Amino acid sequence: MDNWQGIWNKIVTFFTQTIPNGYVALIMQFLLLAILYYFVFKVLKENKGAKFIAAVVFFVILSGVTFVFSGFETYLLLLILIMIALLIFTMFHSEIKRSLLDSGNKRAKNDSLTVSGVELIIDETVRAVQNMSKKDIGALIVLSNENLPEGIVQSGTVVNAVISSQMIEAVFYPKAPLHDGAMIIEGSKIYAAGCFLPVAQNENLPKDMGSRHRAALGITAVANVTAIVVSEETGIISIIKNGVVKKRYADAADLKNALSDYYWSDLTAEGKL
Numbered sequence: 001m002d003n004w005q006g007i008w009n010k011i012v013t014f015f016t017q018t019i020p021n022g023y024v025a026l027i028m029q030f031l032l033l034a035i036l037y038y039f040v041f042k043v044l045k046e047n048k049g050a051k052f053i054a055a056v057v058f059f060v061i062l063s064g065v066t067f068v069f070s071g072f073e074t075y076l077l078l079l080i081l082i083m084i085a086l087l088i089f090t091m092f093h094s095e096i097k098r099s100l101l102d103s104g105n106k107r108a109k110n111d112s113l114t115v116s117g118v119e120l121i122i123d124e125t126v127r128a129v130q131n132m133s134k135k136d137i138g139a140l141i142v143l144s145n146e147n148l149p150e151g152i153v154q155s156g157t158v159v160n161a162v163i164s165s166q167m168i169e170a171v172f173y174p175k176a177p178l179h180d181g182a183m184i185i186e187g188s189k190i191y192a193a194g195c196f197l198p199v200a201q202n203e204n205l206p207k208d209m210g211s212r213h214r215a216a217l218g219i220t221a222v223a224n225v226t227a228i229v230v231s232e233e234t235g236i237i238s239i240i241k242n243g244v245v246k247k248r249y250a251d252a253a254d255l256k257n258a259l260s261d262y263y264w265s266d267l268t269a270e271g272k273l
Helices: 002-018 022-046 050-070 074-091 093-103 115-134 150-154 165-171 211-222 252-269
Strands: 139-144 157-162 182-186 189-195 226-230 237-241 244-248
Touching: 115 139, 115 165, 115 226, 115 237, 115 252, 139 211, 139 252, 150 189, 157 165, 165 189, 182 211, 211 226, 211 237, 211 244, 226 252, 237 252, 244 252
Parallel strands: 139 182
Antiparallel strands: 139 226, 157 189, 182 189, 226 237, 237 244
8 A cells, every 4th residue: 555655656746846836736737648648549540550559558558657666767758658759759740731621621421322222322433433534534532531621622613513424524524614623522412613722732643644643642631531533644644632543444443442442431521421
């Protein structure tokens, strides 16, 4: 019992003697650290970094145990926590940027979808993309979680139309007024079309990747969305996410996988289905 009392006294002494405001500072520091690690774990979880979550928890617990039982110096404990936070930020700075952007740009929740409704939407989208590929019709479709900045949506035209292959192909028809911009899909609807996106300044892109690919790379680097691009010059279909080309020469199966990930992973994670 005396040992536990000694441990408790050491913890209290750490916060009360090193921080002038005592218990108030202790509570504030606990809350700040809790908020910090909540956002860190949220970013890691959303970007499939579960192994990093386990590593961070391990080192935090190890640091705490070391401090309690061996009189670890205060500044070293804080230094370890700061180093962990800097490591996470360095490795996931783009993901952190996307998460912060997502948190401030949610629009009204889209209509709920059924399993059959999702399957129909996927089939219609795949059919449209493949048809445009065969005809060398350029297209840029962004699968959004209602998390794009309003400025991007306002740069185009709000359509709010039911998703169908005919509608998608009509928007990207070369003589249509909205064909040069991006189409924004949100859940069960084509939310907007003709939208202008931030363009990635990547000098290493192949020559057959034009402005649509740069726009897809640019938007996926700053927002947690997936982009599907059809090249106007070659008809090649590309799937882009997290600022990189995930799949080049995508076929029907690749498109279905990307769309399934969007509807059954991205949207369900946000509680939209």
